[in-house]
Amino acid sequence: MNTHVRLARFLYAIALCATTVLAVPQAQQPLDRTKVPPPGKPPELHVPAWTKAVVHNGATLIVSERHDLPLVSFSITFLGGANQFETAGPRGLAAMTSSMLNEGTTTKTGDQLSDALQSLGTNITANIGGEEGSIGFVSTKSKFDATLAILADMMMNPVFPPDALERLRARTLVMLTQSKDQPNTIGATVFAKVLYGAEHPYGQRATEASVKAITRDDVVALHKAYYQPGRAIITVVGDVNSAAVKGTIERVFAAWPKAGEKPSFNYPKLPERRPTTIYLVDKPKAAQSVFNIGLPGPPRNTPDYFALQVLNHILGGQFQSRLNYNIREVHGYSYGVNSSFAYGRGPGAFRTGGAIMSAKTDAALSEFMKELRGIVRDRPVTDEELQTAKDALIQGLPRSFASVSAIGNAITNLTVQGLPDDYYQGYAKAVSAVTKEDLLRVAKTYIDLDHLAIVIVGDRASIEGPLKATGIAPILILDLEANPVSSSSNPGNKPGN
């Protein structure tokens, strides 16, 4: 044995002169593999430091230096999004406006902007979501100033060419048509509409009609109203000098006048909660049924946030969560299921779901319901589950600081969500404080088993009968827009059925 090992080492040393061959310690006694190696000393949490300042026009400037690589992440984040600024105009307007910023400025055509960025080797991305928007890039240190100048030009001086609007409108309409073939998108859209109704922004989506209604005047007006420093957070992370960067920002944005204020996040009342119902959207011959189960939940500033994070981790937030363990690992009904709370400034949804093989749609629904009943009532969280979830959350925090853009997001989010500057320093303590009683309480509060929307997109012909037979909830057939399908076109509701 030893001879063989030595000979092998010798041969490898010849064959791979550039590679060291590592001596294997002579094993006096064989390795005991039954013992799990204990962890080493836990690393200290290192939260990146940052400085905060106010720019001449009222924008907040956050700078965090990190010098290990010649990279810079830059972003301007705006508080408020389509839900606050689109209310008067058609849905899809804010997204259209942000996607037109690169279509040309008072001094540069869209082609010139594109060529300039390509030569700099970077990309500027802009978008406006439901409650916030941003424009930003990651560049090498040497290309930072030049890229920033282009960003400022795009944001402050866009010209919104009419032909560009028509081109983007046509592209958006194609994408909307394609999304009607995509079961995941159908499921998410119908789920939102069922939960929030037509009046609440959380239930609204851009439609063919709303995209067709967007005018250039709408775009110009939204741009003017939205991109204002009074609600802006400028975040710079990476290989920069804080003091120098402040000067750069003041200079580049000298022509961006003080205006705008932080928006209020007032949402209309939620629709009356309805008794638990299965909403079935027909996708003929679908190989899988796409599940979305849930109801409106709490906003991000809920005092129950940490308890809910721990709860969700156990229920459906990781691979070995109760839901994924049961439905994927034990039963093999799916490639994966999960759960989440959406938070945000308003009542973001609690949602669980995944794609289930069609033939097991009924059985999987029973298992989903069993796990929800379990976490709320029948099977309270164990000490071991609680500890593992806490360990995972607390020890996973450093991942939030692993790149310049991740650090930028982590720091900016504190302001976006109205959280304290020492949030990350206090994170471990807040997670540790969660008790089993807290989990039972928040589960009962936020997972209301009597008022769940169960949205299933799948092959109605094969799954409706079995779903009905489970007796879990009445079934309502909806179309792709979440409108009830009349019973005349409804083969499952024949007289006497």
Next chain:
Amino acid sequence: MATINLSVRRIILPVLVLLLCVSAARPLAGQRRGSSAADAIRIPFETFKLPNGLTAILSTDKSTPTVAVNIWYHVGSKNEIPGRTGFAHLFEHVMFTGSGHVPYGLHDKLTEGVGGSNNGSTTNDRTNYFEMVPANYLESALWLESDRMGFLLDKLDIAKLNAQRDIVKNERRQSIDNQPYGRVSEIFSEAMYPKAHPYSWPVVGYMEDLSAASENDVKDFFRLYYAPNNAVLAIVGDFDPAQAKGWVAKYFGDIPQGKPVQRPAVAPVKLEAEKRLVYEDRVQIPRLYIQWPAVGVKHDDGYALEVLGAILSGPRTARLTKALVYDTQAAANVSARQRSSEDVGEFQITVTPRPGHTLTDLEASVDDILQRFIREGSTAEDVQKATSGAELAFLRGLESNLGKANQLIDGAVFHGDAHYFRTHYQKLLSVTAADVKRVAGAYLTKGRVVLSVVPMGKRDQASKPAESQPVGERRSNVPGGRS
């Protein structure tokens, strides 16, 4: 490297991380910079080999208190045999069901349960497994990874195999059968490569083959391919190299060396004539795909083809994008790109039409633009622009321990040189306008596959419908490519 054919264990968050890292490992769509740029193209590392043949690569990075363990086995779907397709990937799933000293569930508990993550992925060419953990859990990660390399079969039974078979079938349903345009990649594999060619079937496999895999298949496959001499291990992140070396020797050193692995002989593919196919899918908008046989990662023409893709599509001034999306506005979007596997590669163009424009017209427009490019070529400035983002892409890849590990192992496995990322970068930046013109003429020839995906019952929407042969739902109905 064939990211499009990547099949992974789970769809939850870690998958995204992995895909990002894998694509970051490729210098994306090229882009050039001055010669001094090469100075930034650096990953400090050391490498060593155990007597049993395991190659290990260590690279420290103290910027975040985490560490990635990543191991590649040089086996993928191309090592399968017809009738047992999808086996390499199914086996990847079995590797997560526990091993001799690691009961089911402990692997997850010591990774995601301590604030980390784990996953695996399979391509045509290789299978990988990784753990990303807090820095103080490196030793247990190595213990986990070594146990399944050395002792997987101790705890294997048919029930475990069956459970994973069901999950993989669901993975296939989710990623292929229930996705609009989801079967395109599979149809191309069948059409482009002759029957029984190692690249002619999908990584995730066919349903009936997944049903056929037996317990003995698992055992034979493991013994043949999951030996230390067929693996490369990388540890990247915040750790002490001397200690890590000791742990690698301790946990992997006593795993016996396996037999030398026979690599399948992969014949290069050349299509003598055009194959035209039409596939009816549950979509409302048709799509045109054109694919040519190209080269794999070991052939230098791949760099010029990568640059060609970036000159043809992407930014609004790229040739196809400008002509079809901006000028005539016949297309909603267009993409052109080179995909390189270990032994083969493909160059593919995809066009989504705007309403009122036919695939036939779009194909003619694409061909006009390509013919003109083949005649006239591009400017040095086009090439420069197309590769100017390479440095940034590389540097951003350095921010991920896993991304770095993948770059280093990729070089070691496919080029016998963990340093190959530098060679790759230099070769990409050395591409000239003349190279791009030459590869366009050499590869974008008549021997190609043109696939129209059309709504159900709308074969007339195909490009040149009368000349296009229908491809059915089942692979046994697939014509072409089997000559």
